[in-house]
Each structure stands twice: as structure tokens, then as C-alpha cells.
Amino acid sequence: xxxxxxxxxxxxxxxxxxxxxxxxxxxxxxxxxxxxxxxxxxxxxxxxxxxxxxxxxxxxxxxxxxxxxxxxxxxxxxxxxxxxxxxxxxxxxxxxxxxxxxxxxxxxxxxxxxxxxxxxxxxxxxxxxxxxxxxxxxxxxxxxxxxxxxxxxxxxxxxxxxxxxxxxxxxxxxxxxxxxxxxxxxxxxxxxxxxxxxxxxxxxxxxxxxxxxxxxxxxxxxxxxxxxxxxxxxxxxxxxxxxxxxxxxxxxxxxxxxxxxxxxxxxxxxxxxxxxxxxxxxxxxxxxxxxxxxxxxxxxxxxxxxxxxxxxxxxxxxxxxxxxxxxxxxxxxxxxxxxxxxx
Numbered sequence: 001x002x003x004x005x006x007x008x009x010x011x012x013x014x015x016x017x018x019x020x021x022x023x024x025x026x027x028x029x030x031x032x033x034x035x036x037x038x039x040x041x042x043x044x045x046x047x048x049x050x051x052x053x054x055x056x057x058x059x060x061x062x063x064x065x066x067x068x069x070x071x072x073x074x075x076x077x078x079x080x081x082x083x084x085x086x087x088x089x090x091x092x093x094x095x096x097x098x099x100x101x102x103x104x105x106x107x108x109x110x111x112x113x114x115x116x117x118x119x120x121x122x123x124x125x126x127x128x129x130x131x132x133x134x135x136x137x138x139x140x141x142x143x144x145x146x147x148x149x150x151x152x153x154x155x156x157x158x159x160x161x162x163x164x165x166x167x168x169x170x171x172x173x174x175x176x177x178x179x180x181x182x183x184x185x186x187x188x189x190x191x192x193x194x195x196x197x198x199x200x201x202x203x204x205x206x207x208x209x210x211x212x213x214x215x216x217x218x219x220x221x222x223x224x225x226x227x228x229x230x231x232x233x234x235x236x237x238x239x240x241x242x243x244x245x246x247x248x249x250x251x252x253x254x255x256x257x258x259x260x261x262x263x264x265x266x267x268x269x270x271x272x273x274x275x276x277x278x279x280x281x282x283x284x285x286x287x288x289x290x291x292x293x294x295x296x297x298x299x300x301x302x303x304x305x306x307x308x309x310x311x312x313x314x315x316x317x318x319x320x321x322x323x324x325x326x327x328x329x330x331x332x333x334x335x336x337x338x339x340x341x342x343x
Contacts, residue, residue, distance in 0.1 A: 001291035002335055003069035004300040007343040010142040010267060010288050016058035016288035017343055019263055023062070027292035028261040030140050035069045037108070037138035039165055041146065042074050042093035045082050046277035049270045051146050053097040059144060059263060060101045068083075072103040075132045076113045076224075077167060077275065078172040078233065078301055084224060086111045108132035112150055112196075113169025123331050125246055129253040130171035140259040141166075143294070147266040147301045149282060150273050151238040152269060153247070154321025157298040157314055158262040163251035168220040176245040179234040181222065186230035192229065193222035244324035251314055252333045262297040263290045271316045282316050283309035290309040295334025 002283040005021045007014040022028045030036065032118075034302040036060065043050035065068045072093070076084055083089040086107035094106045109115050109132035117136035120128045135141065153160055167175060187208040194202045194209065201215035202222065209230075211222075223231045238246070266286035286304045293299040302321065305313070314320060329336050 117170035163247035
């Protein structure tokens with residue numbers, strides 16, 4: 001039964017204590033000289049709920065005592081915004097103070113989400129997955145997550161942070177949809193998508209680009225270079241539970257063979273994801289949890305929140321977040337049973 005360390009108080013001391021406790025567990029023992037990716041959310045310009053750099057500092061200080069090769073990281077988004085390409089994404093991270101922690105800020109999947117490593121997982125849904133290169137090539141992954149509501153996932157925590165957050169742009173597309181991309185009315189036939197398409201799957205027909213679904217590699221690079229925002233993603237083609245299960249398989253592959261620690265903050269719980277503008281806060285603040293098991297970490301965070309706040313998550317989001325934990329356990333990502341240790 002994995003240990004989950006819990007503190008109802010969030011300050012530099014308790015953050016460091018919880019993280020150090022998890023690092024003493026077998027899967028969290030970071031070898032000297034390891035390359036460590038600290039997976040965070042750098043925030044959106046319109047969102048203030050993300051975990052601030054000040055609360056990540058104790059983690060960085062602890063890691064730097066173990067190895068000099070530490071970097072903060074996230075991946076580019078599939079949707080359009082300031083985190084869609086590495087240049088703007090990194091600027092936003094620095095504007096939010098993440099450059100003040102004394103370690104590099106790395107956008108793990110490159111300028112437009114093209115830098116990836118294909119990892120064989122042989123799970124029920126995916127035979128292989130596409131993980132952002134800088135994360136795939138790290139020895140250790142540390143996930144600092146914000147527990148909050150989500151319209152598809154019910155709640156977001158460690159598994160979502162790693163699964164969705166470590167996928168390349170093509171990986172995110174594979175998790176979200178069962179259908180291919182299409183070109184909408186905004187297309188001006190400029191040809192930028194044709195130049196970017198490595199598969200030669202796009203051609204101009206009449207006054208619009210057309211994507212050949214049979215040749216398309218689903219890399220989603222065309223989305224990033226279309227200034228007219230004409231490339232359409234069929235967001236609703238996969239159900240919430242299907243997206244949850246695909247995300248769990250991506251988390252499984254992203255963590256395979258790596259040392260890992262998960263630190264989740266259960267405060268400022270918003271109704272929806274940190275990728276959106278600020279949404280109302282729901283429920284009471286709980287504290288923080290840390291573990292080397294992402295499933296146990298999420299289950300503990302969920303249980304602690306529900307114990308104090310009841311079913312407000314399901315009422316506010318309209319989604320049940322428990323299927324991802326059940327599926328994640330079934331594919332070997334972690335365990336739902338845990339031992340809660342109060343700090």
C-alpha cells in the first residue's frame with residue numbers, strides 16, 4: 001500500500017517536508033546526476049489559480065541538493081492561446097516568475113509541439129504514445145499539480161498533469177479525438193499548412209486547403225501555423241471517460257522506468273481547469289499531499305476534498321473523476337488504496 005503524506009498547512013516548511021518524505025520512498029529516491037523534469041503548469045494570462053513559483057521553490061531547493069540537472073517544464077497546448085508555441089509559452093512562464101527559481105524553463109515538445117518520442121506501451125487503447133522529448137529523455141519526473149475541477153475529467157490532479165501534460169501536440173490530439181482534423185471557412189489558401197505538413201496530406205482545392213485523412217499523421221502541426229485559425233479539432237468526438245482512459249495510458253508511458261514524486265496542492269480549488277480564465281472557487285481548502293504513486297496521490301486528494309466538501313465537484317463540473325483512477329489502477333499505473341500519513 002503506497003504512502004501518501006498529508007499536511008493541512010501549506011507553507012515552505014510543510015512543502016519541503018512532504019516532498020522530502022516522498023523522496024525517501026523507493027520510487028522517489030533521486031540518483032545523483034539524474035536529469036530531473038519538474039512538470040508544472042506555467043499558467044495562462046487570464047488565470048491566477050496555477051501553483052505559484054514561491055510554492056515550488058522548496059521542491060527546487062530540495063532537488064538541487066541532489067543533482068544539478070533540474071529544469072521546469074510544460075508542453076504546448078492543443079488549443080489556441082499564449083501557450084500554443086514555445087516562444088510565447090516561455091515568455092508567459094517568465095512573466096509569471098518561473099524564471100526566478102534558478103533552473104531552466106524548458107518547453108518540452110519544441111516550438112510547435114513537434115519534438116516527441118514514441119514510446120511503446122501496449123495498453124488496451126494505445127500500442128504506442130507520443131511524449132514530449134525533453135520529458136521522455138529525463139531520468140526523473142516530479143509533478144507539481146493543482147487539484148481543481150474539470151468538465152471532462154471531473155477533477156484534475158497528478159494523473160492528468162502527467163498524462164495530458166506530457167503528451168506532444170500529436171499526443172494531445174490522440175487523447176481528445178477519434179476523428180481527423182478538417183479545414184473551416186476561415187481558410188485563405190495561404191499554403192502555410194502545406195509547407196508544414198510532413199506527410200504531404202494537405203492540398204489546395206478551389207479556395208481552401210483540404211486534409212487527406214488517409215495520409216494525415218495526426219501530428220497537429222498544421223494547427224499551430226494556421227494564422228486564420230481555420231483548422232478544426234472535433235473536440236466532442238471522444239467521450240469524457242474515453243479521454244480519461246487515454247490520458248491514463250499516456251501517464252503510464254510518460255512515467256515508465258522513471259523515478260517519480262507527485263506533490264498536489266488542494267487549495268484554491270476552481271470549478272474548471274487552469275487552462276481557462278479564472279472560474280469560481282468551490283469548496284474549502286484542504287492542504288497538500290505527496291506520494292510516489294500518482295493514483296494514490298489523486299485518490300487521497302479526492303477523498304480529502306470530498307470528506308470536507310461533499311459532492312460539490314460532481315455538481316459543479318457535471319463529470320465523475322473516479323473512472324480515471326479505476327482505469328489507471330487496472331493498467332498498472334498505481335494503486336487506489338493508500339496509507340495516509342499526517343505530517
